[in-house]
Amino acid sequence: MTTIVTVTPNPSIDRTVEIDELTRGAVLRATAHRVDPGGKGVNVSRVLARFGHPTLAVMPGGTGELADLLRAAGIPPVSTPARGVTRVNTALVEADGTTTKVNEPGVELADHEVDALVDTVAAHAAPAAWVVTAGSVPRGAPDDLHARLVLAARRGQARVAVDTSGPALAAAVAAGPDLVKPNVAELAELVGHPLPRLADVLAAAADLRAGGVGTVLVSMGAAGALVAAAEGVWHCAGAPVTVRSTVGAGDSTLAGYLIARTSGASPADALVHAVACGAAAVGLPGTAVPGPADLPPVTPATAPEESLDLTGEAA
Numbered sequence: 200m201t202t203i204v205t206v207t208p209n210p211s212i213d214r215t216v217e218i219d220e221l222t223r224g225a226v227l228r229a230t231a232h233r234v235d236p237g238g239k240g241v242n243v244s245r246v247l248a249r250f251g252h253p254t255l256a257v258m259p260g261g262t263g264e265l266a267d268l269l270r271a272a273g274i275p276p277v278s279t280p281a282r283g284v285t286r287v288n289t290a291l292v293e294a295d296g297t298t299t300k301v302n303e304p305g306v307e308l309a310d311h312e313v314d315a316l317v318d319t320v321a322a323h324a325a326p327a328a329w330v331v332t333a334g335s336v337p338r339g340a341p342d343d344l345h346a347r348l349v350l351a352a353r354r355g356q357a358r359v360a361v362d363t364s365g366p367a368l369a370a371a372v373a374a375g376p377d378l379v380k381p382n383v384a385e386l387a388e389l390v391g392h393p394l395p396r397l398a399d400v401l402a403a404a405a406d407l408r409a410g411g412v413g414t415v416l417v418s419m420g421a422a423g424a425l426v427a428a429a430e431g432v433w434h435c436a437g438a439p440v441t442v443r444s445t446v447g448a449g450d451s452t453l454a455g456y457l458i459a460r461t462s463g464a465s466p467a468d469a470l471v472h473a474v475a476c477g478a479a480a481v482g483l484p485g486t487a488v489p490g491p492a493d494l495p496p497v498t499p500a501t502a503p504e505e506s507l508d509l510t511g512e513a514a
């Protein structure tokens with residue numbers, strides 16, 4: 200199996216605090232807490248490691264506690280220079296599953312530190328492997344950071360997947376990645392209008408593909424996910440699960456898709472695996488990520504029912 204390299208420009212340590220109910224201004228007593236390595240690329244690596252798929256995780260900073268947590272999960276961290284410390288992102292999870300997230304700003308990168316990250320990714324990109332670049336752009340780095348990472352991965356002849364949002368996603372899409380994994384809100388922001396029905400998501404995905412993106416994998420919260428690839432378009436409606444924490448669900452979805460595709464699965468079958476991984480993640484606490492034994496049964500992939508209303512379901 201070829202190594203999948205992940206890049207997390209702004210990694211985190213995710214602290215999850217479970218409380219009965221969030222009351223502003225009160226002193227709250229935690230009923231449980233946990234600490235996980237975090238950040239979107241890091242989480243993709245964590246899922247890959249749980250499935251026994253070789254991976255390494257590139258990030259600015261990411262030394263100290265985060266590196267220790269990653270090594271304990273079987274993931275070699277590749278650290279590049281950065282100023283400041285790894286952020287702590289705190290999730291307050293209420294008994295009914297409602298999650299309030301506070302993400303700190305995190306590391307800051309000077310121009311030469313951006314260059315070092317890009318060069319490190321180019322050095323680790325290998326032919327036929329995937330590079331996954333994901334998450335927010337840290338302070339000091341340009342909006343086209345993920346776009347530059349796409350081109351760096353290409354220099355190493357790797358295929359490249361992107362999961363980010365806002366201007367960084369727009370710039371990355373213009374670089375023509377092999378795959379993007381927006382959720383519905385991120386895709387709507389990218390195309391500049393709401394996407395209330397599955398037909399709207401399909402049209403937006405088709406536009407991205409026409410603009411040079413290879414595969415568009417759209418996660419749609421409780422409505423499952425959709426894939427638009429050269430081979431065709433499929434929807435997988437997902438699984439009814441008891442939501443414990445949605446943090447890391449999108450990352451697990453992307454990892455699930457790549458695990459299946461690199462094992463030779465079709466896009467439709469990879470979509471089903473992706474949705475199973477996402478559904479499993481929401482049933483796990485904090486930023487815990489699923490392994491093979493956690494996957495619930497999910498519905499098969501079907502031709503998208505264009506009239507499906509997403510307004511009550513999409514994340």
Ligand SMILES: Nc1ncnc2c1ncn2[C@@H]1O[C@H](COP(=O)(O)OP(=O)(O)O)[C@@H](O)[C@H]1O
Nearest residue numbers: 382418419420421423424448449474477478514
């Ligand atoms: N409420 C939910 N019920 C069942 N599955 C869910 C729910 N929320 C998320 N998922 C699963 O997790 C995946 C990713 O969730 P989503 O919210 O779309 O991603 P992101 O974390 O990127 O915003 C979905 O495609 C779905 O499989």
Ligand SMILES: O=P(O)(O)OC[C@H]1O[C@](O)(COP(=O)(O)O)[C@@H](O)[C@@H]1O
Nearest residue numbers: 237238239288334335447448449450
């Ligand atoms: O880089 P961002 O956008 O601030 O996101 C970082 C946060 O997102 C996560 O990677 C989870 O992402 P998803 O819920 O989209 O899968 C957390 O581990 C981390 O705290």
